[in-house]
Amino acid sequence: MRDINPVLLRELRGRLRTPRSYWLLCGALFLVSSISLLIYSAEYASMNGQPTFNGSSGHTVFLSLVVTALVVVTAIAPIMAAGSISGERERQTFDLIVLTQLRPIDIVLGKTAATFAYCLLFVTALTPFMAITFLIGGVDVGELAMMYIVIMSTALLYTCIGVYWSTRTQTAITATGYALATILGMLLVLPVLVLVLPEVLPGWIADSTTTWRQLMLAIHPFATIIFTQDAIRTSTVWTNQYTIFGVTIAGPAMWVMSVAVSWFWSCVCSILSIRRLTPPTSKGAS
């Protein structure tokens, strides 16, 4: 049987042996629970003294949990991943790892999996809170699973972006800056483009504005969650109607596209990271 990836093992042990990880996890859970408590209280207050929650209230609390979890993952994943390889450079251990028989793919996968595992730990720790909303009602198991998949796919993408920048920079702080700038660019600039482009560009884009917007926003997890709520209301969880060149066709639902796009770009970032770590070869310089 093949051994577990040594980089993954070392990263997990290294992280979980220091109190920093516990404090970070506790802080994130405190944030999520506080916000959900606030929403819960607000919902309760809006009942005008009638102490009866309905499905809509449970769904609102659930959505607040999902959005907060997504915000936390958006912060944790790139910050942790950005220090993975550049941190090795700072500790002056990078050369030693590179000179072992580990392949660049092993190093990149180990680093990615370690950060992803930490995000998974956080999302798993959210389960009791999610369970409460599930018991209140208004949320079914399918929606719960769907949101978990979207959150984890987002965590994977942001981890890969962090690892990619980590391979390109000498210090963790620089890598973190670039990774956060990339992700904030995706989160903030993309919606602006989605709103502006169809107005500026004439022709078929204007004809299929909604499709265009949905395609562009597939990389935006927060937009995906909003669009998915519409899909759940209309009971079209797996498929969606798209209009391209005036033709309406059925395609995968927005959240499925979002997950697929996240996985695709995660692969692209990982391949680029592996290429950065692969020693250049030549026939010998002249």
Next chain:
Amino acid sequence: MIEFRSVSKSYGKTHALVSLSCVIPRGATVGLIGPNGSGKTTALRLLTTLITPSSGDIIVDGISVCADPTHVRQRIGYMPDTFGVYESMTATEYLDFYARCGTMAPAQRSAIIPSMLARVGLSDAAQTAVMSLSRGMAQRLSLGRALLHNPDILVLDEPASGLDPRARIELRTLLHALHDEGKTIFISSHILSDLADLCTHMLILEHGKTVAYDTLANMTRFTQQQSISVALTHPAPTIIDVAATCGYSAHQTATDLLRYDLTGSTHAADRAALLRALLAADIAVHTFAPQEAALEQAFLQMTSTDQHMQETPHA
């Protein structure tokens, strides 16, 4: 065998290494010396494939570092000048991590790690956190890591830097043993006395250029001047004139009026002629001891002026 073929490395307009060419026989212990910024670390990093040459190539046992760095890496154990640590790792876990990275089987790992710790004298520190190891212990652990996969070639960048005398002696003993096992060893160091004790070959670099590459014996033979310490039983001021007739200059030491330092030719025949002349002049010579600081003298002579670079024979 390792062959540097006109290897150069430039960073923009800065030439870190210029056309280094030399052949290192299997089992040699090569000392790299030179002032700071002379290209020693660049040469070592090129050999370990951590960086690629701007031009030229290095052939390690028939494998080009440019064409096949992965296979070259399997033959090399590298000990950098700094000891990078992972937090919260014991010495055993540190070696275990690198053994796993070397794709060693669990049974092999559990056998080799205790023996490696014993070899580098760290059995008692097996469960000590690497962060709390002394500099000397950390260096030995780093050497143990470099030896885990039993490489043919060891590349050591400033291994003795910052070590106390005991740690230096222990490290030197370990390196002697590795040399006896037939490993080819590269050592970059500023401590010339250690290199003189360990090395079979010397490579002197300055401003990225090769000043000299030769066996230690040839290198020290090249030294143009040698100091001879002469102690007398009775005062004899005529020693200065007699030495001068043989081409040596004599200076009385400040601490002992009966002791003189004679500086001149390194040739054994000239030294013999000098001794004969002193005895013929009835100078009561008690001791006549050529000094062993030849490597330091050679280094100083060769790196002091550009003229020496032209005069020194290249390998």
